[in-house]
Amino acid sequence: MTDTVRAVAEPLFVKICGLRTHEDVAAAVAAGADAVGFVFAESPRRMEASVARELARAVPEHVLTVGVFRRQPLEDVRALAEASGVRAVQLHGDEGEEYYAALRRPGRTLLRAVAAREGRRERCGGLGEDLLLLDAPAPGAGRPWDWSAPGFVPPEGRWLLAGGLTVGNVGEAVRATGAWGVDVSSGVERERGVKDAELIASFVRAARTVAQGSDR
Numbered sequence: 001m002t003d004t005v006r007a008v009a010e011p012l013f014v015k016i017c018g019l020r021t022h023e024d025v026a027a028a029v030a031a032g033a034d035a036v037g038f039v040f041a042e043s044p045r046r047m048e049a050s051v052a053r054e055l056a057r058a059v060p061e062h063v064l065t066v067g068v069f070r071r072q073p074l075e076d077v078r079a080l081a082e083a084s085g086v087r088a089v090q091l092h093g094d095e096g097e098e099y100y101a102a103l104r105r106p107g108r109t110l111l112r113a114v115a116a117r118e119g120r121r122e123r124c125g126g127l128g129e130d131l132l133l134l135d136a137p138a139p140g141a142g143r144p145w146d147w148s149a150p151g152f153v154p155p156e157g158r159w160l161l162a163g164g165l166t167v168g169n170v171g172e173a174v175r176a177t178g179a180w181g182v183d184v185s186s187g188v189e190r191e192r193g194v195k196d197a198e199l200i201a202s203f204v205r206a207a208r209t210v211a212q213g214s215d216r
């Protein structure tokens, strides 16, 4: 076991992000995802709150619905989260503690996404979030960052690994970092913004298989 690997006894948490259709949601739920993401940030995957609301209705209670935002005014985030009915809010900007506090409400999970930086130790909960997401500098671009670099320091607390994950690298990434969970978007698409049900199923299987057999 490398010193970057933490020993935890929980199953790997898997989030599939950027879903846009009923078929996408059905594929993610059937594959056993723990969370599904709807993008409200500027993106080819961006969707209307009313569409997300419709899709979220088909998501069972045990699967977390997440609205994804980047550098948007607080009032817009609030309004879109309410209108779509998502149970979690994921922020990709450089919002501060007050912004997180203003979004806090009973039953809502807050995710803070940050770009991984060599030598810097992040801490889940630092700004009031419930989950930390360590991502590539360009979110949703399908570009991995070097999680195996010697300067990588795993965050404290619950965190998801994201950025260029695929069925081919998720196992090694989880083994190397000891991540509590993973988040993927581009790696389960057949073309930009178009999800592929088979890729979703293979990704979840690959991630969980490795996590079960590792020391994380």
Ligand SMILES: O=C(O)c1ccccc1NCC(=O)[C@H](O)[C@H](O)COP(=O)(O)O
Binding pocket: 017, 018, 039, 041, 042, 043, 044, 045, 068, 069, 070, 092, 133, 135, 136, 138, 139, 140, 141, 142, 143, 162, 163, 164, 165, 183, 184, 185, 186, 187
């Ligand atoms: O998906 C987008 O285009 C996007 C735009 C702005 C902020 C966040 C966005 N996506 C977030 C994610 O899909 C994931 O949290 C993560 O970045 C993984 O993306 P990928 O590298 O494509 O697997």
